[in-house]
Amino acid sequence: MAVCQKEREVAYRNRNRLVPLLEKADLPQLEKQELPFKQKGMYLISGGLGGIGVEIAKFLLNHYQARLLLVGRTPLPEPSTKGNHLKDGNGFAPAVRAYQNLEQLAEQLGGEIRYEAVDICDLAQLQQVVERAQSDWQANLQGVIHLAGIAPEHFLVEETRNSFAATLRPKLLGSWVLHQLIKDKPDSVFISLSSVLAFFGGATIGAYAAANNFLECFCYYQRHKTLVRSYCYGSSTWVETTLNRSKQIRESRRALGQYGIFNQQGINSILAGLHHDQHSLILGLDGSNPYVRRYTQQPPYYRQRVSVYFTAVTELSVAQLQRLEAFVPFGTSITPKFQQLQAMPLTPAGEIDREQLISPSKDTENLLPVTDIERQLASIWQKVLGVSQIGIDDNFFGLGGNSLLAVQLSGEIEKTFGKQLPLAALFQAPTIKQLAHLLCQSEWSSSWFSLVPIQPSGSKPVLFAIHILGEGLIYYRDLVRYLGWDYPVYGLSYGLAAATNANNINTKPGIGNGLKELAAHYIEEMRRFQPEGPYFLQGVSLGGQIAFEMAKQLDAQGQTVAIVALFDSYAIGYQWKPYENTTVLQRYTLFWIQKLQTYWNNLWRLEPDKRRAYLSERIRAFVRHYKSGAYKRQFQWFAKKSNLSTEPGLANPNLVDAISDIQNVNYETQASELSSVYPGKITLFRAKQQPPGHYHDPLNGWDGMAASGIEVHHIPGDHISMMLEPNVRVLAEKLKACLAVRQNSSHT
Template sequence: QLYVLDGHLQPVPVGVPGELLIGGDPLALGYHRREDVTRRAFIDNPLPGHTGEKLYRTGDIVKWLPNGELQYIGRLDTQVKIRGNRVELGEVETVLNQHPAIHRAVVVVREDRSGGKRLVAYIVPEHPDSFVLEEVRRSLADRLTEAMRPTAYKVMDELPLTPNEKVDRDALPEPETGRPDLESEFIPPRDPLELKLMLIWEDLLSVRPIGIKDNFFDLGGHSLLAVRLFAEIEAVSGKELSLATLFHAPTIEQLAEILRREGWSPPLEKVVPANAEGALIPLFLVPPAGAVGLSFIELSRHLGDDQPVYVLLPSGLDDEDNPTGHMSEIAKVCIEEIRRLRPKGPYILGGLCFGGYVAFEIAQQLSAEGVQVPLVVLFDVHGPRFARSENLLVFHFRKFASLQGREKLHYLAERWRGLKRRAQQFGFKTAYRFFHSLGMALPSSLRRTRDAHLMARLTYSARPYPGRGLLFHAERQPEGFDTPLKGWGGLFQGGLLAHEAPGDHSTMMHEPHVRIVGQQLMDVLRPLNRELADDNGRGGDSSRITDMDVV
């Protein structure tokens, strides 16, 4: 006789997991000379009409199927200790398997980055297309204590089985470190404070990326991690917050607002380590003017754990800086920061928009000093020699003629705004040259980062560079901008390799397109690292490490 009973030793319906108990005439009397184990495993039958009978508790979790068969789910007696609390994995699995959206689930213990233990749930949904993990999280929050709730989930098509049709727990894959499926939309940090908090969260939670509206506890956070989180915040800010703060403000956005009310903002670092680990040649990337390089942090996640990546932040992102309007000075400051972290080369450099110009000038200065720069990577940067694919006046006339009615008026309005921007740029350029010729500092009204960097770009005179370049140009370009080399042809004497990246200028460096850019970049960096190592071992010159054509 087979019985499937719940924790109160009552029968469960078909499809609901419970413990398998065995009874009947062939049942053994107990364990030989092990009375304590016999008392726990052989119990009186609690069901009506079975007085005097015994049942054997197998410790197996099973459920009845509609066809009368039993399906094995797991073990009930797998007890572990999580953050000082004893947890029966079987109990957690029972609650998970009772959720109507779950076909089958198991829970195992894994180590987190700090060496502590955490619960990981592996789930096979009943209906994968309509499965919502967030609903399962909420359900567990209502039924399980904090220590019993898994902090990571892996949704699978099926669970690996042993020849005996039991779950092969050793074959279960490691959980992914990517952002889980959350209800909140991913919104990246918007300022240095939110960026600092994001980096702390990502390091503690081993989850990347994290958005400013993501809940700390939904990402796998718990009370002990909360203690470490607030210790980190106090270390960088000097502000001591109570742990209760996190329950009222469990997102980066809310925590940042509290810190702002406390009157604190982080001192902006000149270099943000997107990945400080690895033995490959470090990659230093320069973001657009006034930006904090979040797209490069996304990119670094697709370059492998052994590729060091640093984001250089040119001066002027905090109020105390006095940003220069000269490209050579900007590059000089960046070189000082590079050498502070990595005193000796070689270095790989790259940049997006304005940052591409800075990276190019850094490479020029380092190369003149004899420092190895095996590659300069440009992300959709219009070069100094860029020219539209057709005459600007012809282009606008053709575009205007193709429009109808109100569209013509809107187009004229847009062009007027563009003309104003061009006039402003011309004014910046003229003002910079005037003050620079007199040896005078820029007026405060022209010192804002974006203005100063704009002047640096407009007045930059690029010289041919003896090294090699890699250019990623967006697949979708504005009309008239569809030149594949974007004005960099002839400036890389060592060769220029061009890759087309999916998306447009605004989207190519964000998911999902940045994943492809990362893979293409890694396909270039890995062999470059190997060949440079071989070349240095022979005492050769890195200039020979290339199969790029000069364009």
């Protein structure tokens, strides 16, 4: 991928709005040049005994018999003690072994190698080292390969001036000092190795990302303001080096579209960039990954398919196995196709014959819509989801659908087929093939009013997830994916299972506007599904307050509650306690500034022809909510975070009204008095980033409300982003650990 410079940065120049994007580097179509290295040339490599530095040194010795000056921070031990370090296998051993191997290679091939411990940010020291090497080798420095750097991990709020400066130092100041060595030498080469994180960033490596971003800017400066031939290549993880070997790190990077690079792949990629004079490249990206594609201007594409062939006897049917599609750990939203065979086709050598497995069959002919109903449904899905091509086994939610779009889809189905399907039908038949079969039936009805399956399969106890304010259950999808397929999750969101379309919203008699009544209704539906405990409850924001009330009522009914997991929920009445020196007017002004900023950002994310509709919808929503009083003041902060602007393309006023009606009882459940104490324990997953206008309270106001205590886990992100990538991974891991403990306890 070549950086052609995403919405994280915007520049306005000459009335043009510019944003950084990624563009695929089509190297075979570009002109070629000779590599910028010379036989017997002298080159300085910073970080020279690091894993990547050693690989580059090997290449230069093998192909150019180069004279290499390797510099690093740490002195090597005395030659007489090197054997002891190798024998002991201590911290010096890798560097000693690498240097010995390079010395042997240089001697065999006629090159030169030297290592010096020097501060690359000290120009005087560096000049002395270079001059001494030039004198000994009777050669002039012809290039610099800058690899040195440090990558400590800190959240930005934890960074200090000193820690931030220390991370920047080798990349920023080091680059400038190294540049002084060759800036006046025509045709000298300066190659710096950056990181993919310079473009994508990351939760705990902000300083490191900034340092690498500087390298790319400095490369531009060198090419346009000096005679130096400068190149900067951002790379994903080199899996064979000593850096970033952790399997967990590699897999998390792969999930974001960053492939691990083997040494030879890395060297070849750098050489290809140099050979085609590409000054700025990012190496090791998966161009088909959605996280990467969103930074490109490529058109929508048909997803890759994963086929799973098996011969084993299993208790689950193939249809049940298909439900696992939303929980493939990495490669978002793929749809595995399970096929059970009597025996695997084999080659004459006894190996599995993959060509026979993937050869065209009747099954593959059925991937695209065939019947009229399937074609009509595919057309509706394309309109609602904005996807250009859809297969009959694609999962609606796997393609980016959520409860808001599900209501819109139900409305379109009623228009086309004249049938009203509750939302629960879409949860239970989420593919075109399943939905087409459902529409062929005379009628379909849901036995549930508010209970919907999010992930129905799994051997663990069922988790019951309570809606977040205003957004139903959509924020649970990432969490469920990282919990894994073995955790069944059912959602409780008022009226969601019975909702059919934007003009047909059901209400349930006997439920008032109180939190207690809503909790009792959810318990009724939950106990019809699972009559006896232990119950595992979780809720986001307002949903946490409802989960807390449900736990109290279940306890009063003699039922066991294994866990009450609150995702950044505030105790009733807590969140609008102002700072002592903050006026109501100041808080209200701050709220509207932040809200308008959110609207402004959403507006610019849209295509120009959709902006007017979005503005109209926002104005209508404001008038409607102002008249109804549905949003009470204590929830306005969270409404800002979770309002319908998270789906900026959703501008259908009937649909917005429908969602508002469905959720209206949720908005009005705030009790006027503090609830009584729950005899059990609360598990609070608290966002590290808390909004202004609150007292600092590490327990979010829950102190004294759980007789058995409060267990607190801190999650990166704010009230909403803790439920989203990449923070949701931390949340999922901590939640799984808590669930494992509670499951074991509930069985004893």
